[in-house]
Amino acid sequence: MIKHIGILTAGGDSPGLNAAIRGISKAALCVYDMQIIGFRDGFRGLAENRTSRLDSDVLSGILTQGGTILGTSRDKPHNMVFGGIKQDMTDVITENYHANHLDALVCLGGGGTQKNALQLMEKGLNIITLPKTIDNDVALTDTTFGFDTALGIATDAIDRLHSTAHSHHRIIVVEIMGHSAGWLALGSGIAGGADVILLPEIPYEISSVADAIRSRARSGKNFSIVAVAEGALPRDQAALVKAAKQHKVAAETKKERKSAKLKLAALMAANSNHTATLSKQLEELTGLESRVTILGYLQRGGTPSAADRLLATRLGTACATLIAQETFGVMVAARDETAVPVPLVEVAGTKKLVPADHSWVKAARHVGTSFGD
Numbered sequence: 001m002i003k004h005i006g007i008l009t010a011g012g013d014s015p016g017l018n019a020a021i022r023g024i025s026k027a028a029l030c031v032y033d034m035q036i037i038g039f040r041d042g043f044r045g046l047a048e049n050r051t052s053r054l055d056s057d058v059l060s061g062i063l064t065q066g067g068t069i070l071g072t073s074r075d076k077p078h079n080m081v082f083g084g085i086k087q088d089m090t091d092v093i094t095e096n097y098h099a100n101h102l103d104a105l106v107c108l109g110g111g112g113t114q115k116n117a118l119q120l121m122e123k124g125l126n127i128i129t130l131p132k133t134i135d136n137d138v139a140l141t142d143t144t145f146g147f148d149t150a151l152g153i154a155t156d157a158i159d160r161l162h163s164t165a166h167s168h169h170r171i172i173v174v175e176i177m178g179h180s181a182g183w184l185a186l187g188s189g190i191a192g193g194a195d196v197i198l199l200p201e202i203p204y205e206i207s208s209v210a211d212a213i214r215s216r217a218r219s220g221k222n223f224s225i226v227a228v229a230e231g232a233l234p235r236d237q238a239a240l241v242k243a244a245k246q247h248k249v250a251a252e253t254k255k256e257r258k259s260a261k262l263k264l265a266a267l268m269a270a271n272s273n274h275t276a277t278l279s280k281q282l283e284e285l286t287g288l289e290s291r292v293t294i295l296g297y298l299q300r301g302g303t304p305s306a307a308d309r310l311l312a313t314r315l316g317t318a319c320a321t322l323i324a325q326e327t328f329g330v331m332v333a334a335r336d337e338t339a340v341p342v343p344l345v346e347v348a349g350t351k352k353l354v355p356a357d358h359s360w361v362k363a364a365r366h367v368g369t370s371f372g373d
């Protein structure tokens, strides 16, 4: 019988984490009579055995709170830095799991967390995960909690940018989170009526973006909103990054891997100011004034939307039921109106990117949005 479960939140925070912690814990405590321990700051807290009480007093009132009451970090079990030195902490984590008499560990996180959780599963721990991230890029789930809230925030920002862009006859380039997946830029770009949407999945030509803006100006609309995902790149740069990534994967020796990694890091650094460069190029090519707005961490902060609270509660309570049934080595995925367990081995290491022929992309093209391709 499952008696003791641990919970941790890892990776970037996401609205809905507290609703999920509450959903898992309330069901585990009240329906299945289990004991819950929280671990502070993701896998680091588990490695350092820093625990947190999760009883009904603590769970009360957290449904509507943003962030995570447990704290989070991007630390990986097999690669944690202590005093500047990298250490593999998987054995220590395994010891702490047993020392706390855990029968199961729930890891709430995005793509990186699914990978880290799989490693712990391979060490023999009973692991179950939930998909959270504002990026919506976790594979095999319809969606992730946090995405809907961030979508609302980014859409509201685009709405507000419209009136100022219109008044000043300017281009406004708005940078939206998403390094490798453009769901947030795409969704908010469509909902906010952006004129151009640039995604990591669809490399662009600056001349096509400028053409779209000039064509709007010719029809009397001398302002434009460009919604750009953090990881969107022009075609030439995207090709270089793709080749560098392939070299990294194909590297056979440690030396080759290190050099491929350095090359990729240099390319990323060269493109880190990409939104500002894009804005400047558009000014030069169109003759219109252009301004940049970077939405940044506003997209991750604050109270979760009703849809995210609902999703996190559905997945969290389903997670407690799966634990009671001793179903481990799975992520609790959203599938239509249900929550289904999907094998962690199938989720870890994969990403749900925007397919170029996705219905959202088609819809955007049909209302005249340019993708700069």
Ligand code: F6P
Binding pocket: 012, 013, 133, 134, 135, 177, 178, 179, 230, 300
């Ligand atoms: O939460 C996902 C994400 O928001 C990415 O879109 C973003 O690039 C990244 O996290 C940045 O987060 P941090 O600075 O916390 O690593």
